[in-house]
Amino acid sequence: MITRSQRSIRGVVLAAALAILAAGCLPAPATEEAQQVTTLYGVFVAIAAVIALIVFGLATWAILRHRQKPGDPLPDQSHGSLRVEFIWTAIPVLIILGLFAGTLAVLGRVDAHNPNPGVELRVEAFRWGWTFSYPGSGVSVTGITPDGPEAVLPVGEPIKIVVASHDVIHAFFVPVFLFKRDAIPGRESAFDVTIDEPGTYRGQCAEFCGIYHSRMPFSIRAVSRAEFDQWLASQPRASPPAEGSPVASP
């Protein structure tokens, strides 16, 4: 026979497996903001696992233990219980208020704008590619090669990224940033990231934009400040105004 503790251990293992199976693990975060998102996600998944364990446990218990056997009389015709309804209304309300508080805290960090960003990167999306430029420097990278263009950015300082589009809606998505932002024609929007780790990170378009939507890769190469300055100085620069067709002003 299985003891009660064995059964509860099995339950916990099952719930953990289910939570991972169902919700999935995030990629290792590459920015300070993404670390906060990872923590928040961990909290959500943990609470989700507990709730799923409770519901699945109760339902499975009922399925296994409350079967009708031949000749059984009608069960107790209970119409419900106000007390129980109150409990399973109040507890979820408290849980979602907690999740909302956590969301607000992380949102405040992810959505924050530093008034003095170390670098500004301008991202202009078009069908089907990207132009990365560094305002004020005259440096601009456009690429529609199989691997797309590469933006070089320094680690360890806030970077302001401004996103815009020339034609339809695209979305600038770097999975290890755990972040994406829509590039909407006629609007510009900005966000900050602070990259932790040097490395090359792939990105892609995430909003359906027509036939070659899946062929808009790009990459972000994060390097030290010194390497970044060196790279920027070595780039050919267009005489202003910078190359590229104009973006509709907001």
Add this chain to the structure above:
Amino acid sequence: MTAADTPIGPAGASGAVRGERGDLLTWLTTTDHKRIGILYLVASFGFFLVGGLLALGMRAELTVPGLQFVDEQTYDQAFTMHGTIMMFLFGTPMVAAFANYLVPLQVGAADMVFPRLNALSFWLFLFGGVIVLSGYLAVGGAADVGWTGYVPNSELHFSTTTGTDLWIVGLALTGVATILGAINFTATIYGRRAPGMSMLRMPMFCWNILVASILILFAFPALTGALAMLLFDRRFGASFFDPSEGGDPVLWQHLFWFFGHPEVYILALPFFGIISEVIPVFSRKPLFGYRAMVFATIFIGAYSMSVWAHHMFTTAAINLPFFALSSFIIAVPTGIKIFNWVGTMFRGKLTFPTPMLFATGFIYLFVIGGITGVIVASPPLDFHFQDTYFVVAHLHNVLVGGSVFGIFAGVYFWFPKITGRRLDERLGKLHFWSWLVGFILTFLPQYQLGADGMPRRYPDYAANPGWTELNAISTVGSLLLGLGMIPFLAAVVLALRRPPDQGNDPWEANSLEWWTTSPPPHHNFTSLPPIRSERPVFDARESRR
């Protein structure tokens, strides 16, 4: 089974309906709510098979990286038509199918309040659907803009095919059909309830249809308006959504999701209603917390009008905390429903014929869909998951694991009422288990793919570590879902070849449709039992024991 031995309610009279079958003209001109319900059921199921084949085609393409079977254009049309068909030509009319057949029977009425309007709404839906599909005959092919049709990508400059115009016009027609149906259901529920059936004695299915109908009346006009604006942009030189002419692409998203999120509940509530009918019958208990369920249904309906912009978190054009909180809050009444279903099963006397299997499967799968819904309702998390396979997995968890499982629970449950015949239990169990396993294999790996950052609407993807394996598992699962339809279709064909043998109340059920014959006569009832609770047929059966 046992109920066939103890018939209650009037006997006979079913011959009248069967005698008329085979006369095509009577089907084309019918205003009988039951026949219109059957027409809706068959037509939307036909669209379901088309949409399902498109999904299998997409899964085949995604099995391994690279383009093997289709090019980008074909793939874009496939996911556009798959989403459009499943939402507008299968899900929404399936609500009308069940509501048409069941609402008059459950409230003890002879027919709907407006029978001819009812027929009109079916034919508008059918021809609207055919117009949407006819895009495949257009020179440029079917619509290729996604079921959400985001502008400016759906403007003529970017989507040049006439298929997109046919998509707009066809959807506008089906939208009008849906609105007419909702008017009819609302009027029938308010105006045709049998003596004794107060609102709080009404079956939960009717409550859900009432709330879904009111949602339709609010939501669908927004869609119709948005589609008209898009058509004007494309063909008549308007620029509602064109930023270079002062229009706003974000306006489309507001209009679309102002319809689109209530639509999710329009596609969920009626099937919640089916689950609320099926679980008490096979638990031999009343629904746990009937009034709480009514309250939760109304609350979900009201709140679903204020969550639409959670589809737009990544636009940076909306108030994030407001839409996050309202989206979180709607999880509470949804949770109440799930707890009440489990509470109904608890200490019941459970049996598991096929309808109950699908209803139980629904609970497990819907819980996962609900929980992942709370995850994507948090903007910082959604910034990562938006437009990835995580969202694909979540929405299918809700709409397939939820709504479609509910639909199958309902089909197996009411098939004896509609046809007088039972669907074979062994085939039904084969159907259920292949769908449960198929669902898990298809959609759970997609959560991981989405967490890894695999975007949706890609015909091809990078061979990142694990992606090929996860995609291959997902494709195998989808194959299982496809094969699972074979036992279901076989069960339907086999059942229809047998003579009708079901009594009035084969499941020992609760609501009024089980009082009359299977199938019911033309005007449904020759008598009604006294209605003193939400379970009049149960009360009548018990008082005879």
